[in-house]
């Protein structure tokens with residue numbers, strides 16, 4: 001296949017591209033605007049590969065997208081490009097609306113027009129995979145309830161509201177025009193090359209520098225964590241095996257409170273980086289509770305049984321093995 005990947009220079013997109021180049025024979029076109037969140041170093045192992053191609057393009061630029069579809073002739077699109085950081089969405093809201101909603105709209109239109117021009121056999125095999133988040137379902141609160149693929153959308157932040165909006169567009173383009181779409185909702189990812197504004201890399205970097213480890217509120221908020229390479233594999237499984245119009249939750253069923261995550265990082269650093277900044281006795285001394293984020297969801301929890309039952313996908317890493325790999329990676333990739 002020729003696979004057009006948007007946002008392939010980001011954290012998850014680069015893991016998807018490394019997986020596709022390393023484990024398949026497909027041609028890849030990475031379409032990325034290269035915002036602050038992009039990191040081309042994450043692609044250095046594939047950049048010179050004959051099956052890897054790159055275009056610095058903003059997905060809101062429809063003319064540029066049309067031209068890329070015309071020349072690359074994709075058999076599939078994996079759409080990851082997005083503004084993805086909740087804290088930023090509370091302040092710089094507009095860019096989330098442009099990229100996540102209008103960008104998805106322009107990509108759907110470019111995909112639809114290209115797809116409609118294809119011969120029937122190519123139309124039948126074409127796929128548009130939209131990568132979304134469990135945050136569209138909103139807050140589970142203190143209940144033990146898990147969100148399913150048919151749970152209603154109750155997004156809490158500008159980020160999750162913009163992702164929920166883009167999901168609705170994808171659904172509508174499938175129902176109205178027959179575009180062969182697929183959708184996934186994944187829990188929190190972690191792993192190598194994550195931008196150090198997100199919880200796990202931020203805590204590793206701050207701890208190594210002897211800076212405070214800021215935890216929102218009491219740190220009891222619960223997130224479900226998935227190692228990024230497991231997500232990449234799940235996306236490829238959905239792309240190649242799912243029926244059209246399907247929607248899958250993806251998670252590793254590894255829920256931890258934010259405080260537990262930070263304590264686990266500190267524990268690993270005690271073993272792997274025992275020489276600490278001189279003003280602390282142990283890394284946990286750096287834990288600092290700060291004012292909670294507005295609208296902060298208490299708990300996200302999804303049931304990922306459907307992808308396991310129907311497509312046979314299972315994560316390779318649990319939280320302990322994945323976190324160990326992640327901390328080791330940050331320690332050996334400080335630059």
Ligand SMILES: NC(=O)c1ccc[n+]([C@@H]2O[C@H](COP(=O)([O-])OP(=O)(O)OC[C@H]3O[C@@H](n4cnc5c(N)ncnc54)[C@H](O)[C@@H]3O)[C@@H](O)[C@H]2O)c1
Nearest residue numbers: 007009010011012033034035037038058059081082188189
């Ligand atoms: N990180 C998570 O835990 C998580 C969990 C579930 C779902 N998701 C979803 O997965 C996708 C990827 O997340 P991530 O963590 O890799 O994000 P990221 O912020 O690390 O990367 C986003 C990438 O998109 C690119 N981009 C942003 N705006 C663009 C535009 N207008 N045109 C073209 N490219 C643009 C950026 O340059 C960057 O390379 C997002 O859609 C996100 O909503 C993320």
